Amino acid sequence: METLANLESFVRSAEHAGFSVAARRLGLTPAAVSRNVAMLERNLGVRLFHRSTRKLTLTEEGERFLAAIRDNLEGIQSAIAGVAGERGEPAGALKVSLSPSFGTEHILPLLPGFLQKYPAIRIDWQFDNRQVDLVAEGFDAAIGGGFDLSPGIVSRVLAPAHIIAVASPAYMASRTLPIDPAGLSAFDGIVMRSARTGRVRHWTMRNAAGEEMAAAPKETIVVNDPAAMREAAVLGLGVTLLAVPDARRHLDSGALVRLAPKWYAEAGPISIYFANRILLPARTRVFVDFIADHFKRNRLAERFAGSRG
Numbered sequence: 001m002e003t004l005a006n007l008e009s010f011v012r013s014a015e016h017a018g019f020s021v022a023a024r025r026l027g028l029t030p031a032a033v034s035r036n037v038a039m040l041e042r043n044l045g046v047r048l049f050h051r052s053t054r055k056l057t058l059t060e061e062g063e064r065f066l067a068a069i070r071d072n073l074e075g076i077q078s079a080i081a082g083v084a085g086e087r088g089e090p091a092g093a094l095k096v097s098l099s100p101s102f103g104t105e106h107i108l109p110l111l112p113g114f115l116q117k118y119p120a121i122r123i124d125w126q127f128d129n130r131q132v133d134l135v136a137e138g139f140d141a142a143i144g145g146g147f148d149l150s151p152g153i154v155s156r157v158l159a160p161a162h163i164i165a166v167a168s169p170a171y172m173a174s175r176t177l178p179i180d181p182a183g184l185s186a187f188d189g190i191v192m193r194s195a196r197t198g199r200v201r202h203w204t205m206r207n208a209a210g211e212e213m214a215a216a217p218k219e220t221i222v223v224n225d226p227a228a229m230r231e232a233a234v235l236g237l238g239v240t241l242l243a244v245p246d247a248r249r250h251l252d253s254g255a256l257v258r259l260a261p262k263w264y265a266e267a268g269p270i271s272i273y274f275a276n277r278i279l280l281p282a283r284t285r286v287f288v289d290f291i292a293d294h295f296k297r298n299r300l301a302e303r304f305a306g307s308r309g
Contacts, residue, residue, distance in 0.1 A: 162306025189217025
């Protein structure tokens with residue numbers, strides 16, 4: 001009888017037309033996946049793939065075999081995951097990528113409650129302003145915005161990433177408040193240079209009526225981190241454009257005030273990303289559900305909406 005490892009290696013290799021991508025999906029080496037497929041072919045007595053230096057293609061027998069087992073394989077994986085979840089508590093190292101500002105401000109404070117509920121899970125979190133490759137780099141999940149949904153990766157939206165204009169009360173004390181984004185051009189700007197493109201990020205803001213207008217404060221101070229932009233604004237160095245979650249605490253305390261309050265920019269949603277696998281590790285599954293439930297219960301999607309004014 002064939003092992004699940006051999007069958008899964010075959011299915012994933014067929015889906016991705018190669019051993020390397022299949023190996024990343026399965027957490028194995030390409031050599032191990034190749035051996036599993038070779039063992040399956042030997043046991044079945046048929047060749048399932050045409051192999052070349054560029055890619056794999058299914059033989060006629062391989063196509064028939066894939067059609068016969070693919071749905072059944074998913075059912076077996078689901079059954080195994082269910083039994084494993086009932087047998088023991090989620091455990092192991094939970095490797096997550098988070099943006100430094102959002103992760104430290106809004107996700108890290110949830111860790112005590114999460115670990116109290118799941119004490120067998122070990123935390124391996126990386127705070128970085130870059131898009132990681134979840135499969136290739138071995139991450140269980142990532143939280144942030146703007147990730148490319150590569151094959152095998154899915155996301156659950158947590159909240160909108162709306163960009164708003166803010167400054168300190170001290171900076172604005174002797175200045176006239178702008179009524180729209182065009183008015184921001186009169187102020188010193190604290191802007192962000194993208195580490196990926198090397199360019200300063202510019203925003204087009206909109207209001208509830210659907211009108212759009214460029215927001216272009218002077219490029220007085222250039223940094224590469226949202227937290228640095230926020231702190232520079234708190235220090236009274238100028239106007240900056242921040243995601244609402246990065247500014248919320250300081251708006252509530254009065255350390256920052258919102259400018260042109262009817263206007264905001266769309267930066268896409270803040271989401272939690274993970275592999276699209278039925279046989280998802282229990283630690284990943286409970287983490288995704290824990291974070292999503294926290295955002296829902298506390299209505300953070302509404303709280304982080306820049307359209308609220």
